Amino acid sequence: MSSMGMGGGGRGGRVAGRDIAAQKAANAQAPKIPHLLRRVAVLFAPHRSALAVTITLVLISSALSVVPPLLTQRLFDDGLFPKAGHPDYRVTVVLVVTMVSIYLVSSGLGVWQTYLMATVGNKVMGALRVKLFRHLQSMELSFFTRTKTGVIQSRLQNDVGGVSNVLTNTISSVLGNVVTVIAAFVAMILLNWQLMVIAVVLMPVLVIVQRRVGQVRARIVTATQESLSDMTAITQETLSVSGILLSKSFNRQRAETARYEAENRTQIALQVKQAMSGQWFVATVQIFLSSIPAIIYLVSAWLLNRGAGDITAGTVVAFTTVQSRLLSPLIGLMQTALNLQTSGALFARIFEYLDMQPAIVDRPDAVDVPADAAIGEIAFRDVTFRYPDSRPAERATLDGIDFAIRPGQFAAFVGPSGAGKTTVSYLVPRFYEASAGAVLFAGIDVRDLRHESLVDHIGIVSQETYLFHATIAENLRYAAPDATQAQLEEAARAANIHDTIAGFPDGYDTVVGERGYRLSGGEKQRIAIARVLLKDPEVLVLDEATSALDTISERVVQQALDSAAHGRTTIAIAHRLSTIVAADVIFVVDHGRIVERGTHAELTAAEGIYARLYEEQAKVAVG
Structure with a gap:
């Protein structure tokens, strides 16, 4: 491996890490998966009822979120500064109590909505992880001989974990923000259509820029996950018992550390690129939307001087309040769009594995081995x-x-x-x-x-005996989960290992260690034979x-x-x-x-x- 001799730190190492990260980001391409969004949506099908309740809660809470600004206009124009000249205390109290009540109801609905989506999202993610694991179990042996174990683990853990935020938050975020934005636009039109035009004139430009930023970010995420797969593979190879014995035997600990460190620098550089991708865009959106209230004040003054609009103090306050409420959902929508494009790359990597067809499958008319056949021939x-x-x-x-x-x-x-x-x-x-x-x-x-x-x-005893990091009894019962203690001992006696096991302080409850390294080669092999005998x-x-x-x-x-x-x-x-x-x-x-x-x-x-x-x-x- 050419990376084994790479140095550890210093400016040169950091620059090299950034260069490799830039190269990986430029070359990375997520797999092309047809109908990707539709396939992601299908994952939520078993949870229709919870989604329906969530959507209802989102619609209600989002619609309620724009009511307080409208009440603010009434509060200013009819309660605090009525045309009669004196504040109307009764109207003010009613409006304030109504606003506080809406806030309380919205908050309660938000907590409920968050719980439902967190539950649904994590169940979907869990089901996806199990589906991928089950599919990997069905793959033929050659798939595992040509694919690094660490790469497979990374797809199963890192890629599936990487989409958790999208699975748990996207539906409620998108729906809630869309309803809030629509309701805010309606409220702004009702308040003053001229001011609404000023507030939204640059929105299409922002959407176009956001799409471009999302494409770049998707490539960076693909490269980041590939680098993470390489790190996982290095970890799996070098920190297993066999790997650590090899590195210690050849005094290669520093070289292995340097190899990991080099990939880690690449990972850091990619993570920074991922974190910063689109930040200038988000900052521009925030500056633009945050500056709109000042522009609204300026335009309001101009309209009032020209006598071109029925604008009151309550209208201006209510309008800027609605517009400020628009800031968060708009940024949320654009951030969600970025996350969707980003997660699309992760979903593509997951579905790439799910779409792989096992080379060895049962024929539709396959049968069990007949009981009266010449079994063993x-x-x-x-x-x-x-x-x-x-x-x-x-x-x-x-x-x-x-x-x-x-x-x-x-x-x-x-x-x-x-x-x-x-x-x-x-x-x-x-x-x-x-x-x-x-x-x-x-x-x-x-x-x-x-x-x-x-x-x-068929029972198989190979040269390389594999034992789990578990007790001897658990390793034996891998062949027969319901085997009794007497059956375990009978199989162990037949394999000439019972007396050895009985001599251990914990007997059959002795933990064998990673890959059975606490046992000698002969002991491991005889336990493997006993395991096969239990299968009979x-x-x-x-x-x-x-x-x-x-x-x-x-x-x-x-x-x-x-x-x-x-x-x-x-x-x-x-x-x-x-x-x-x-x-x-x-x-x-x-x-x-x-x-x-x-x-x-x-x-x-x-x-x-x-x-x-x-x-x-x-x-x-x-x-």
Whole structure:
């Protein structure tokens, strides 16, 4: 990674951060999503009743907001300064009480309205987050192998969190401000139409400028989210247990800090650009609208001198009061328009993921694995496979593979690294789709089976054991949530790990740590075997399950694997050939093809690739 060697601070670093931020902002483009606003609106469909009440409250409170200025005109002209010359105390009291009552009612309606929109907005955001998570769960394995985990996390957390303000405030803000503006314009017309023309003459120019500012801001937000995704990815990579062990092993802590710091400078510069984008526009709007009262006084004096209008002191006070009430909703509308354009970029990134179609889905007529089928029978019929991101000129990972495994048979796949052994194990549970040919399970093409039903019959123990940062019992129950303590112990005994667990101070309640780093490799692997035994599958896939273990641990784990494989169809991807000498059939894979097959005795006698590999490993073991 070229950014690893970047320096930490100083003026040069800050300038570099601004330059990178400017470049990212200029190049960033949000995904083009058709009918984006309509799709966002659909998210609110389950909350129609709450929205209807909210809209009603907004209409009432917005309409009430312009009544006090009209009452102000009456207060001045009929209460404080009537033509009779003496203040009318009774009229003044009635008008003041009415105004205060309106303020109280409006405030109460505003609190209720805010509660409803906060509830609806957060429910919509929560549903969107779950919808995105569920969709990501349905994506094929290749999507996760080509996408950084941190980038996925950023879409799920940062992008969805970034639209929360729009989801919770936009509807009430837009509707309330629109009604307030319309009501204010009506009130200004009723008060004096000449003054109203002066107050709104430059509004179209402001709308045009606002649209341009919003487009620029959307690009900045897209770049900001991309930078945030990169920061999340760096965090996920370097602060995991594996990442921190790697950086400490190679003494790269400073380099990793510099890499994070460089992206952080870019993020800061983008955040500043985002915060400042449109601020001159907002400031101009505020100056313009704030200056209008002074202009109104000037125009009123000119009209009065010309005798061109029926303008009283109450009219001027009421008009400037209405106009000042116009300032907040107009700025709010323009700010909301900016936020909508900004959030449009975030929604586009979210819907971009939601619109991705999983490469592996059930056919409409897919069926469950029949109970009376030969479960455990597996066959490949002229199977060819290329990884989705491979180039056309590249050699196929698997090329015309043919084999059959009977129920209960122990089949091993051996061969050089990169030969395609693990790919075979991925095609059986349909984690990947064969490019050509057919993979049969229980005599049925796996594409004709429901994927959940297929996977229910298959258990996998891989070389890289994954344990959650939870207790041993919770990790075991991942395979069988309703398993009893007795069932956990039975599976652990079968996996040769029960006595070890019982020796821990907290027993099955021992927290294993991030990725199980509080346990040894052999202990983790045996817990993984116990987890598979709780699932009790008819087919067991062992993907080099002992290759990373020392000799003693391997021997203990191999005993557990032998116990787990008993009575099950077993596919073993083997690196150490000593672990599969008792296999019923051994397939030797080389350059994506099966080049030899037979028992251990048959293959050693044939003096081919298998015999050579076995002899080399035997020499290493003796040496």
